[in-house]
Amino acid sequence: MASDRPPTGLSRELIALRAARELEPGSIVNLGIGLPTLVAGFVEPADHILFQAENGILGYSGISESDFDSDLINAGGQPVDLVPGASFFDTADSFTMIRGGHIDAAILGGLQVSARGDLANWYVPARGGGSVGGAMDLAVGARRLIIAMAHVTREGEPRIVDVCEYPLTAECCVDVIVTDLAVIDVTVGGLTLRETAPGISAEEVAAWTGTPLLIPSSVPEMSL
Amino acid sequence: MASDRPPTGLSRELIALRAARELEPGSIVNLGIGLPTLVAGFVEPADHILFQAENGILGYSGISESDFDSDLINAGGQPVDLVPGASFFDTADSFTMIRGGHIDAAILGGLQVSARGDLANWYVPARGGGSVGGAMDLAVGARRLIIAMAHVTREGEPRIVDVCEYPLTAECCVDVIVTDLAVIDVTVGGLTLRETAPGISAEEVAAWTGTPLLIPSSVPEMSL
């Protein structure tokens, strides 16, 4: 399948929007660097979702357009604005929150996700070294882990695979995968297609997925 | 020896005063409940000794005569006054200070001290249960441990003994013992008499001590 071009699915912004819809009102959410950061722009203020950044902020509303303050950034170094009731704390307290199970959901980027929900997202073998940040702690500590990523690599290789080839972030940690082509749940029975992107068929999703997908008899199209 | 009455040595206040003289200028000191608490009243302000209380205060100057504020107490529940530059912190941070070796000296009370500097000060077998507070953490964490106590029990039994009969607070932790009769150093060679209380002879100290004392040829009297 890697010889064909994959179908054009959601833009990065629409992946972020769809991932935002996974968040329960009132929940505490950590957003990974990159695409997940965009999610902050797509939540309804009325839902009172509170964003935590591992560098020690609880309660930022999104990327700031104001003057840059080097001491007021998210974990990706971007300037943020605060909501009323926001608080600051040190890294030890931040990971008490994360590792201790006090974060309702994390949305992270992914390099690969396996059939049993293993995540690989911190180490590209060709580059070595790696950058892990808080990803491993979030993967074991967040109550619900949502991966937001492109369905296939730039080279057209599936990122959803039988077994991750890239080094793992954590085993059996992913709950749901939101891509440009689909929303897929990790269930005890296996990966289950929940929704397809507009104009994408279940068969196309399956064709660009590197491991068997459970496909219910009726798979709705995302409403965006 | 327990049949005789022990000689009259220092009052509790003078034991505290003598213990206070053990403190280096500029040092960070934790005072145990009871007699050690009195030490705060006997340091020279010019020595800039900073008292830490395990309930989360660094920088109190002594027992307060002002109106009682239930949120401003030392570890013994007594009201305290603060010095400029004082700070508050939670119990976790307080024991980072104590266990982590950031306290220069602790002055604790004692039930028994052994020849090798074991301390017993938290459990009276006849009463059971015990109250340990921060004593065990201070005994392992303070850089220098000073025990301030009566040389013998009310029944006239030595508290400085070959081996503690009471349950230990920590092994090999005591550096110096200040009593109503003497100042005794715990050295690698054994317990060494450093000073006697006014009017008390080295022989009297040895007689009321339950383990051999090394007695230098000349033992000065305390200057108080």
Next chain:
Amino acid sequence: MTVEICDTPEAAVGDIANGATILVGGFVSAGTPSNLILALKRTGQTGLTAVANNIGLGDLLDELCENRQLARVIATFAIRASGTRSSRFEAQYRAGEAELELVPQGTLIERLRAGGAGLGGVLTRTGLGTMMADGKETIEIDGERWLLERPLRGDAALIRAWRGDRQGNLQYRLAGLNFNPVMATAADVVIAEVEEIVEAGEILPEQIATPGIYVDRLVQCEPVPVRWDG
């Protein structure tokens, strides 16, 4: 993250189950949730395990012994060395009617912190070579021996702060912090009494020592004056 504002301390603690483990903040008189403790006396749950720095040192936790509500206490101060004044808990402990697990203070707070922070245990020197190490594993790391202490959590935590906002953020005053912020991380239901409830934003971000996500219930009440006279 939604915090429930309760009208009375009884409403805040009423559904704590018989047999529950309750973490009780405070250190002698400082930061002690006395209103919540007295409410628990009135709501009458029994078979409780209380985790607290102290019992019977001027605190009101000892009041729960009047109707034998405490089956077990995990504390650092519990039985005084001198018998001149005895607490109710002491009497019940001696009569074998209540159990006691005495824990060094630095170990107690670190066990609670591990419980709240998702850590598997505490490796400390404190207690090595003492009764506190009886029956516990020690682990050798690079030639040094450490005592392994277990994480500790509560079904509920009763804590006290100075001010709380409508998102549950808490600000403490003076030495009122002590065990409260860590206990707030280590229980399934966290109940805080405060002197004043204010709007979100009135407590500045730098003044918040317990973020509201840890707090489930908030109740405003006048502090109960307590004092220990030794």
Next chain:
Amino acid sequence: MTVEICDTPEAAVGDIANGATILVGGFVSAGTPSNLILALKRTGQTGLTAVANNIGLGDLLDELCENRQLARVIATFAIRASGTRSSRFEAQYRAGEAELELVPQGTLIERLRAGGAGLGGVLTRTGLGTMMADGKETIEIDGERWLLERPLRGDAALIRAWRGDRQGNLQYRLAGLNFNPVMATAADVVIAEVEEIVEAGEILPEQIATPGIYVDRLVQCEPVPVRWDG
């Protein structure tokens, strides 16, 4: 407890030894001791091990690679997934001229905390089943497996706060806390750069996040503007 007020950042870092392990506070641009890092570049020590959240993310730690001062880096962000912009450290790492120990952020801070708090190690689930667990002990406690991570300390810590007083007490602003308060507990010599040095008492007790007893040297300097643009 005496804190030394240094006239220049070079005077503050000048006696750090070649081959020392330095803890470097900050998180990308927030709370980063850029003046102290640049001073270290000028004083020129080599063979250093740097422990920091990140290197090459707009921080100036990467500057120390210009004259190959860093032999080893212990960090959470070091090598970017995409190769569009490369740091000096990346080049030296690839050339085998500098070593890297990558550590999960929550484990790095907890290892530093253990180093400062006299704890024997960290028991965490983070990293289990991954490359991070290679060569490390796991310990089973009550049927659950935990990864044992070692405490971490520095010969010196370079940290940044907003204000410091003449007793060394430090106040941070906004998200400038991050690694700084814990690193201040975990090094033999703690050096802090601040924007302003004030008299003792001007920073209120509740505003002090690093008590002065942890701080050995204080230097007042204008912050160096840093920013990461991804």
